[in-house]
Amino acid sequence: MGVIHEIDHGTPASRDERRVTLTIDGQQVSVPAGTSIMRAATALGTTVPRLCATDSLQAFGSCRLCLVEIEGRAGTPASCTTPVAEGMVVVTQNPRLAKLRKGVMELYISDHPLDCLTCAANGDCELQDMAGAVGLREVRYGYDGDNHLCDVKDESNPYFTYDPSKCIACSRCVRACDEVQGTFALTIAGRGFESRVAASQAEPFLGSECVSCGACVQACPTATLIEKKVIEVGQPEHSEITTCAYCGVGCTFKAEMRGEEVVRMVPFKDGKANRGHSCVKGRFAWGYATHRERILNPMIRSSTAEPWREVSWEEAIGYAASEFKRIQQKYGRHSVGGITSSRCTNEETFLVQKLVRTAFANNNVDTCARVCHSPTGYGLKTAFGTSAGTQDFDSVEHVDVALIIGANPTDGHPVFASRLKQRLREGAKLIVVDPRRIDMVRTPHIEADFHLPLRPGTNVAVLSAMAHVVVTEGLVNEAFVRERCDWSEFQDWAAFVSDPRHSPETLEPLTGVPAADLRGAARLYATGGNAAIYYGLGVTEHSQGSTTVMAIANLAMATGNLGRPGVGVNPLRGQNNVQGACDMGSFPHELSGYRHVADDAAREMFEAVWGVDIDHEPGLRIPNMLDAAVEGAFKGIYIQGEDILQSDPNTKHVAAGLAAMECVVVQDLFLNETAVHAHVFLPGSTFLEKNGTFTNAERRIQRVRKVMAPRNGYEDWEITQLLSNALGYPSTYTHPSQIMDEIAALTPTFAGVSFTALDEHGSIQWPCNAISPAGTPVMHMDGFARGRGKFVVTEYVPTDEKTGPRFPLLLTTGRILSQYNVGAQTRRTDNVLWHEEDLLEIHPHDAEHRGIRDGDWVKLHSRAGATTLRAQITDRVAPGVVYTTFHHPATQANVVTTEFSDWATNCPEYKVTAVEVSISNGPTEWQERYEAAAARSRLVVRAEPAE
Amino acid sequence: MSAANxxxxxxxxxxxxxxxxxxxxxxxxxxxxxxLNAFWDPAMRRAIGAHLEAGGEGLLPSTAQAVRLLQQATPKTVERALHAAGEPSPGHDPGDDAG
Incomplete structure (x- = not known):
């Protein structure tokens, strides 16, 4: 087992369907028209020497190494920039070319430190390789001329260094930042001999516009830009393909290893979600796996007032099981439940819900999708018949108009954002519907055609107004609607949205969106070609979250933007396995594959395999569990990989619910905030330490591969299995592939999925069954899953969370690029350098009115609670709107959010909270009390070492 | 059940x-x-039924009517009646992958 090396074809593939035949070094080869000679040569196994070319970037033609001779043409053109032509005869190697190349290499090497033996890139340096390839034996110019050997290294970035003395000015880093990432943070400053890579205005990398995605490091052919970990550890000796555990994009990475130590995570070129790109989290923020705060031994305590006591696995599992049994005996079968995690694998999630339905013998299981994308499931199932997005990420390459609503892709889904930006730079149009001026509104070489800065909580009104324009201006794709949708329901809906009360002009005072802009956006969406909607939690986390999802589906159906590449309804899932957690039967009302527990046929299938009777009534959702706990009816919970105290709304209510329970079992990497109220702590494993699968936002099932032994002793599925056995329900899997086999046997859309199939295909998008054995990239191609698409009337119902004299501002929450969810992982990496605390964004007018200056401590309070944090004055937010993140427990932004939730799914209304902001001189009483209690609660009595 | 609940x-x-x-x-x-049948656990349904019987303060007329239905008919009966009226049951109807 060695390091996986992907073939670098030198230049990108051509998509031209025409074929061209040419001769290279006496051999005929046929390639798509538009292919470069360099790439065509690789089809014959010939690597033309090169330095500035790599197949993730457009050809540049600067290094002059890849020169070739072409019969009938003068000179020696660069093979990277010269396209093939029919009948062309090419020679890649002869004495003349060899001499030219050697001369070029001599010039490069004459200004390069000859420290190969001690260089971090030794063994992985293209300059070194090319010196070998051209047979360089001497440098006639010597090494005493002007050079850059004394240039100062920039070590400001925590993850990589920039050593200008090793730079060959090939521009690969600059082009990667431009073409792949789309940030345009790098440039070549100076001319001629003075040419050097510069970040922003020649600033240190850390302080520049660089977003640390790593594309430049990956593109660099030398050690100029190189990971600090490679400098520290050395070159990797083997690698494994795995899937990132951050966000719903699901990037494929090569985990490059030395023994069991990760040297670096390199985005895999054949990853079908990321196509070789990455962001700062997946690429660099994996150090939490070995962080000193990680808990590696099980712990128990009979009361949360006591310190933790380290115990054996046997004792911890036995204690948890006996407590759950005691509670069920005393309070009844329904007094306990569990929460599955979108951060864990499909197999682990499936096993937790199975434990609840078998060993607990109830359906009290829920998942963190409850607080993010549960409205997506309800809304899309109602409209189309399936609880998932309609497209793959590749679809973006065919988009003519992108409508982003309630999503901030550059921060939440950065690799997708980069792909979208590539398409926008090619000329696609952009509509952004968001209360904040997110980066996508205006970023280098991109400017949204329309930004509709709606008032938080008015999504449905805005979408109805867009539908009003589409219907009343005759922009409906009637042929599509008649063929694919229920015509009678369409007519009801069309009459509803046509009502003048839904016109942009009527709704402008309510939504804050200028009517002319809204009309322009609606016309563009309906008539601009392939139009795709991308949405996030700004859609779902509202009291009308499900209604908004259905309004989105209505708009897509009315304009015929479904069922082909380049269109569709695309929920950008928050966490890495939100889709999978939902698919795996984590909701209290349904089994895997979205079948209700009251469905006799479905239930009987599971009962036959599991050998138990399954409750035919739905169980409690997370907020219902907490309500029932406060009421005294719910007494015990098993939580795998979730931190509900920090992530769920109205922290005080969550704390009260947890405190009312007699047995809280937390399985996690760290003593998270929920663990403050826990009685049993089961140390979990990271994605690097386990086998399994994640399913990303495009329904793509991908392998997670173990690259090191679990430091805690067990993979998470093994821990659940231990608990199940201790509870009396036997579980005997020896590998997660067996769990996937069971999932496939019980879940028709997963019928063709197995670890073997995934290893063979790389990844599979469900449905994967006899009809679609290789999976389904785009859904509803020939008809909707439910038969005819359903138009739903979406009446706007204002939230009951209203502003008023006490709380005149609206708070909306979100995330930023460098941090992830509750920050348990990213706060334990150097990503904190970019975001060490949650900040409150406030408009200059609102700040001035309250005497707030930038950086001031402010108190943010709502009717639910108060917290303090620093103010950041910015016009990214509109007057009347404030914004913060929830990454840091010291802030606990959810102390402020309320229990209002989506009508259909109870997804919390995080995006609208009426608040007031005032100058503060210190933490709130809650923060002080909580900090002291949390510190007390984390005390651990270490186990005596064995004799 | 508490007043708050x-x-x-x-x-x-x-x-x-x-x-x-x-x-x-x-x-x-x-x-x-x-x-309610599809998404609320039986204890919650019983609780709101009890609230209706205690006068049903705060319930909208259509909500009260629905809660009465919960008490009079089984979930399957309600689901069948809904289907008979030509309406889907988004909670109960299987997803596309029900086989």
Whole structure:
């Protein structure tokens, strides 16, 4: 087992369907028209020497190494920039070319430190390789001329260094930042001999516009830009393909290893979600796996007032099981439940819900999708018949108009954002519907055609107004609607949205969106070609979250933007396995594959395999569990990989619910905030330490591969299995592939999925069954899953969370690029350098009115609670709107959010909270009390070492 | 059940009612009842039933009608009646992958 090396074809593939035949070094080869000679040569196994070319970037033609001779043409053109032509005869190697190349290499090497033996890139340096390839034996110019050997290294970035003395000015880093990432943070400053890579205005990398995605490091052919970990550890000796555990994009990475130590995570070129790109989290923020705060031994305590006591696995599992049994005996079968995690694998999630339905013998299981994308499931199932997005990420390459609503892709889904930006730079149009001026509104070489800065909580009104324009201006794709949708329901809906009360002009005072802009956006969406909607939690986390999802589906159906590449309804899932957690039967009302527990046929299938009777009534959702706990009816919970105290709304209510329970079992990497109220702590494993699968936002099932032994002793599925056995329900899997086999046997859309199939295909998008054995990239191609698409009337119902004299501002929450969810992982990496605390964004007018200056401590309070944090004055937010993140427990932004939730799914209304902001001189009483209690609660009595 | 919990259940049930009342036709009570059957655990349904019997303070008329249906008919009966009226049951109907 060695390091996986992907073939670098030198230049990108051509998509031209025409074929061209040419001769290279006496051999005929046929390639798509538009292919470069360099790439065509690789089809014959010939690597033309090169330095500035790599197949993730457009050809540049600067290094002059890849020169070739072409019969009938003068000179020696660069093979990277010269396209093939029919009948062309090419020679890649002869004495003349060899001499030219050697001369070029001599010039490069004459200004390069000859420290190969001690260089971090030794063994992985293209300059070194090319010196070998051209047979360089001497440098006639010597090494005493002007050079850059004394240039100062920039070590400001925590993850990589920039050593200008090793730079060959090939521009690969600059082009990667431009073409792949789309940030345009790098440039070549100076001319001629003075040419050097510069970040922003020649600033240190850390302080520049660089977003640390790593594309430049990956593109660099030398050690100029190189990971600090490679400098520290050395070159990797083997690698494994795995899937990132951050966000719903699901990037494929090569985990490059030395023994069991990760040297670096390199985005895999054949990853079908990321196509070789990455962001700062997946690429660099994996150090939490070995962080000193990680808990590696099980712990128990009979009361949360006591310190933790380290115990054996046997004792911890036995204690948890006996407590759950005691509670069920005393309070009844329904007094306990569990929460599955979108951060864990499909197999682990499936096993937790199975434990609840078998060993607990109830359906009290829920998942963190409850607080993010549960409205997506309800809304899309109602409209189309399936609880998932309609497209793959590749679809973006065919988009003519992108409508982003309630999503901030550059921060939440950065690799997708980069792909979208590539398409926008090619000329696609952009509509952004968001209360904040997110980066996508205006970023280098991109400017949204329309930004509709709606008032938080008015999504449905805005979408109805867009539908009003589409219907009343005759922009409906009637042929599509008649063929694919229920015509009678369409007519009801069309009459509803046509009502003048839904016109942009009527709704402008309510939504804050200028009517002319809204009309322009609606016309563009309906008539601009392939139009795709991308949405996030700004859609779902509202009291009308499900209604908004259905309004989105209505708009897509009315304009015929479904069922082909380049269109569709695309929920950008928050966490890495939100889709999978939902698919795996984590909701209290349904089994895997979205079948209700009251469905006799479905239930009987599971009962036959599991050998138990399954409750035919739905169980409690997370907020219902907490309500029932406060009421005294719910007494015990098993939580795998979730931190509900920090992530769920109205922290005080969550704390009260947890405190009312007699047995809280937390399985996690760290003593998270929920663990403050826990009685049993089961140390979990990271994605690097386990086998399994994640399913990303495009329904793509991908392998997670173990690259090191679990430091805690067990993979998470093994821990659940231990608990199940201790509870009396036997579980005997020896590998997660067996769990996937069971999932496939019980879940028709997963019928063709197995670890073997995934290893063979790389990844599979469900449905994967006899009809679609290789999976389904785009859904509803020939008809909707439910038969005819359903138009739903979406009446706007204002939230009951209203502003008023006490709380005149609206708070909306979100995330930023460098941090992830509750920050348990990213706060334990150097990503904190970019975001060490949650900040409150406030408009200059609102700040001035309250005497707030930038950086001031402010108190943010709502009717639910108060917290303090620093103010950041910015016009990214509109007057009347404030914004913060929830990454840091010291802030606990959810102390402020309320229990209002989506009508259909109870997804919390995080995006609208009426608040007031005032100058503060210190933490709130809650923060002080909580900090002291949390510190007390984390005390651990270490186990005596064995004799 | 505490007053706070009753108030919360009433609020949630009325939220559901606001959606279905706005739909065409006059099947709101059936749709609300079916939604409650599909997504609320039996204890919550019993609790709101008890609240109705205690006077049903705060319940919208259509919500009250739906809660009465919960008490009179089994979930399957409600679901069948909804299907007979030509309406889907988004909670109960299988996803596309039900085989």
């Amino acid at each position: 009753a108030e919360r259940l009433v609020y949630m049930a009325n939220q559901i009612a606001y959606f279905f009342v706005s739909q065409p036709g006059d099947k709101a009570a059936l749709q609300i009842a079916d939604h």
